[in-house]
Amino acid sequence: MTADATGSVLDDAWGHIPQTRETSAGLGSFTRRRIERAIALAVAFGALILGIQAFLESFGPIEEGPGWHQVLVIGTFGPLALMLLACVIGRGVRFFAGLFALLYLVALLLWPIATRGGTAPVPTAEPWIWYLVNVGTVAAVLAFPLLVQLGWTALLPLVFGLVRLIQAGFAQDFWIPVLLDVSFALILGFILLTLAWVFRSVSANVDETRARAVESYASAAAAAATEQERVAVAALMHDSVLAALIAAERAQTDRERTLAAAMAREALTRLANTEQDPEEGPDEPRDAAAIADEIEHISGDLGVEVTVERSIDGEHPAVPGRVARALILATMQAITNSIEHADGEGLAVAVRAVADPVQLRIEVHDTGRGFDLEGVPDDRLGIRASIIARVAAVGGTTRIASGEHGTTVRLEWREATA
Incomplete structure (x- = not known):
């Protein structure tokens, strides 16, 4: 959960x-x-x-x-x-x-x-x-x-x-x-x-x-939510991921392979957005400054005031809308995890971007006690699905470093070059 x-x-x-x-x-x-x-x-x-x-x-x-x-x-x-x-x-x-x-x-x-x-x-x-x-x-x-x-x-x-x-x-x-x-x-x-x-x-x-009553209620509701989430993930895996794997196995031509890759990307996107609304919105490009502004705005809704450090080279570097949404959602999940598990101690967010070719990097850092990524249970999707899978679905990469001095989540996306 x-x-x-x-x-x-x-x-x-x-x-x-x-x-x-x-x-x-x-x-x-x-x-x-x-x-x-x-x-x-x-x-x-x-x-x-x-x-x-x-x-x-x-x-x-x-x-x-x-x-x-x-x-x-x-x-x-x-x-x-x-x-x-x-x-x-x-x-x-x-x-x-x-x-x-x-x-x-x-x-x-x-x-x-x-x-x-x-x-x-x-x-x-x-x-x-x-x-x-x-x-x-x-x-x-x-x-x-x-x-x-x-x-x-x-x-x-x-x-x-x-x-x-x-x-x-x-x-x-x-x-x-x-x-x-x-x-x-x-x-x-x-x-x-x-x-x-x-x-x-x-x-x-x-x-x-x-x-005791509230604790019992919360435990029961948490168990119900966990079960619902497992059912939803199982359905997604069955309907989307398995279909993509079958298509990839049967692909013989370049076109079929391209379609199989698109199906796999869509399956990963749906898996990453299990707890989000299914609508993705338009794919119009969004520049790095607007992404930083939205991170600050949504952080305020979470109850924390975050001033995003910005390092933007070039003239208005922009990324596709779906990429921007995925990176913003993954960033907010990282911020939420920091608030929940590290009390937001030393929380800082940085956005770095260059224009030619477009590269965007978002770092979320805190100075909490950290955690062992390998020790996170398989049914906890906050990192694997909501961050790693979500960013991977749009062609990005995620690096997570955590230790006794804090945790750093680095999200990167680079424009494909011909």
């Missing part, structure tokens, strides 16, 4: 999947990316509500000592605002969520020190920093791997309970309220963590199933 056929199969399969900027990076992250975006927006919404509540509470009775309140408020709400902004715009979510989770833990650890000399705490009234405990746990869900998420979801409520008891001097009046607060934070934190894990697992399974 040719590189063109393989590409068309994959393009057709990919066309069944909605395309956006987020999915162009890879098929395997189609659903996962959207789930991550939805989780980030949901976290932003919930964190905004709790953040506003905590911020308003920070204007109430201040439990921190002199100078500590402003430091903790700025050090906590500043990173929170950056995290909310990152979640909304969809950029830098992991970094800013991780930053808030770490700085909030630091604020909790500093709480016993910050509250020395401050207002005595009340057992039934939670400080403003309490309202952000579960914001810190969901920030860990956005930023860290699963094991760290589990640890963080358990750590923050326990740290809050410990620092709250230290602040109150482990007074008995605080034990039950603190245990209730810690229990509530643990339950809510693990519920949120479980929901995020479930959604992510489902999205990963959906992406994996979709990728």
